[in-house]
Amino acid sequence: MTYCVAINTEQGLVFCSDSRTNAGFDNISIYSKMHTFVWPGERTFALLSAGNLATTQSVVKRLWSDIENAAKINLRNAPNMQTASDYIAGVSSEVQKQQTNRDNSSTNFEATFIFGGQIGTDKPETLLIYPQGNYIHESDEHPFMQIGEVKYGKPILDRVIKRSTPLTHAARCALVSMNSTTRSNLTVGPPIDLLIYKKDSLDFGQRMTLTENDPFAKELSEAWSLGLVQALDNLPRFPWE
Amino acid sequence: MTYCVAINTEQGLVFCSDSRTNAGFDNISIYSKMHTFVWPGERTFALLSAGNLATTQSVVKRLWSDIENAAKINLRNAPNMQTASDYIAGVSSEVQKQQTNRDNSSTNFEATFIFGGQIGTDKPETLLIYPQGNYIHESDEHPFMQIGEVKYGKPILDRVIKRSTPLTHAARCALVSMNSTTRSNLTVGPPIDLLIYKKDSLDFGQRMTLTENDPFAKELSEAWSLGLVQALDNLPRFPWE
Numbered sequence: 001m002t003y004c005v006a007i008n009t010e011q012g013l014v015f016c017s018d019s020r021t022n023a024g025f026d027n028i029s030i031y032s033k034m035h036t037f038v039w040p041g042e043r044t045f046a047l048l049s050a051g052n053l054a055t056t057q058s059v060v061k062r063l064w065s066d067i068e069n070a071a072k073i074n075l076r077n078a079p080n081m082q083t084a085s086d087y088i089a090g091v092s093s094e095v096q097k098q099q100t101n102r103d104n105s106s107t108n109f110e111a112t113f114i115f116g117g118q119i120g121t122d123k124p125e126t127l128l129i130y131p132q133g134n135y136i137h138e139s140d141e142h143p144f145m146q147i148g149e150v151k152y153g154k155p156i157l158d159r160v161i162k163r164s165t166p167l168t169h170a171a172r173c174a175l176v177s178m179n180s181t182t183r184s185n186l187t188v189g190p191p192i193d194l195l196i197y198k199k200d201s202l203d204f205g206q207r208m209t210l211t212e213n214d215p216f217a218k219e220l221s222e223a224w225s226l227g228l229v230q231a232l233d234n235l236p237r238f239p240w241e
Numbered sequence: 242m243t244y245c246v247a248i249n250t251e252q253g254l255v256f257c258s259d260s261r262t263n264a265g266f267d268n269i270s271i272y273s274k275m276h277t278f279v280w281p282g283e284r285t286f287a288l289l290s291a292g293n294l295a296t297t298q299s300v301v302k303r304l305w306s307d308i309e310n311a312a313k314i315n316l317r318n319a320p321n322m323q324t325a326s327d328y329i330a331g332v333s334s335e336v337q338k339q340q341t342n343r344d345n346s347s348t349n350f351e352a353t354f355i356f357g358g359q360i361g362t363d364k365p366e367t368l369l370i371y372p373q374g375n376y377i378h379e380s381d382e383h384p385f386m387q388i389g390e391v392k393y394g395k396p397i398l399d400r401v402i403k404r405s406t407p408l409t410h411a412a413r414c415a416l417v418s419m420n421s422t423t424r425s426n427l428t429v430g431p432p433i434d435l436l437i438y439k440k441d442s443l444d445f446g447q448r449m450t451l452t453e454n455d456p457f458a459k460e461l462s463e464a465w466s467l468g469l470v471q472a473l474d475n476l477p478r479f480p481w482e
Binding site: 183225232 | 390392393394395396397399400401409410412413414417421422424425426437447449457460461464465466467468469470471472473474475476477478479480481482
């Protein structure tokens with residue numbers, strides 16, 4: 001499985017993804033699920049992927065080869081995020097159809113993506129692209145998107161994340177949401193990719209890859225556990241206590 | 242759906258369950274999923290139920306009628322928690338089989354239970370009874386049991402709950418785990434039943450039913466949200482901040 005989350009705040013975008021893939025319980029590997037496409041000063045995109053690894057790899061390869069071959073529509077020339085999302089959805093559908101046609105069993109070739117970024121002076125956007133090729137947009141009421149094992153890390157996002165949340169604060173919240181997921185579900189695991197993109201910077205942003213023993217990741221996890229214990233200690237007592 | 246959790250600490254047992262049932266999205270009702278069987282000074286049990294409501298109601302009715310009819314094995318005379326669990330598992334299997342035999346479609350009649358309590362001077366125990374009739378026991382490494390929508394509320398339990406957690410502290414943690422679930426998933430909802438059983442008391446314990454607008458439940462939810470924001474504020478800053 002996988003867990004990826006993207007947050008769209010007034011100050012910019014946060015992307016966070018795990019790196020564990022498994023084909024059955026005894027075939028576990030590490031693959032980054034964060035793919036970036038950046039033309040500094042012009043446009044910057046991040047694509048987070050969940051689902052069948054062969055499908056997501058094929059999709060990413062196709063996106064790059066379309067850029068190299070200057071295809072009619074590609075990530076380099078798409079006029080807006082909607083066109084770019086339609087394009088990625090189309091590529092994903094094609095790849096899934098191709099894999100399904102080759103298959104004689106009932107393998108699941110589906111893939112789900114979070115696509116986000118900024119084109120020129122347009123507003124930064126994040127979209128969730130379903131395996132079926134349709135997609136949804138984040139909103140003021142719901143400024144974050146999740147794919148994969150979304151349930152463990154959702155409560156903290158539901159309680160904390162707003163459009164107005166400061167960018168680095170949102171990034172720490174994404175890491176906490178990820179950390180809660182990796183602690184509770186073995187199919188989601190490090191290294192954790194984190195990308196913080198400041199609105200209008202049109203650059204590569206701040207990217208961190210946190211391995212299992214990364215001192216910052218450990219410090220964060222311990223500080224969070226301590227904070228939770230304190231939060232519990234400060235809860236109101238029962239009427240009879 | 243449903244969310245129920247039981248915690249077995251050195252000081253006693255905590256049971257917590259929601260009350261929302263749904264047969265499809267447009268048929269939502271309120272049914273308590275916490276059933277208690279208490280003979281003060283002798284034995285005390287709580288049964289939390291998830292799954293098909295007709296099945297769980299039939300099982301609970303059967304348990305009561307077996308007590309009234311002084312059946313050869315019933316909750317009143319079972320010599321230990323293992324025998325009582327085997328008995329409940331048997332009743333559940335029988336009810337499920339009966340419902341399935343009557344059905345011409347492929348309805349899911351499964352039910353899952355958390356069964357806990359104390360018999361005389363035996364140690365208090367909690368067990369999770371699967372629809373298949375087998376069951377597992379909590380352990381020193383894993384002193385809590387969950388059924389239903391378990392993922393949202395698992396991270397806080399994973400981080401905080403130990404055998405040595407004080408009883409009321411564990412109860413507050415169960416309420417937080419439940420609150421996180423009801424906030425993130427509409428199929429789990431109030432009123433919330435909470436039962437705190439002090440080891441060796443062999444009584445009804447402290448029971449609370451928290452409705453949606455209960456002042457204590459609101460105070461708890463707000464204090465927890467505040468505590469989380471503070472915990473986030475106290476996290477280590479990124480190296481470049």
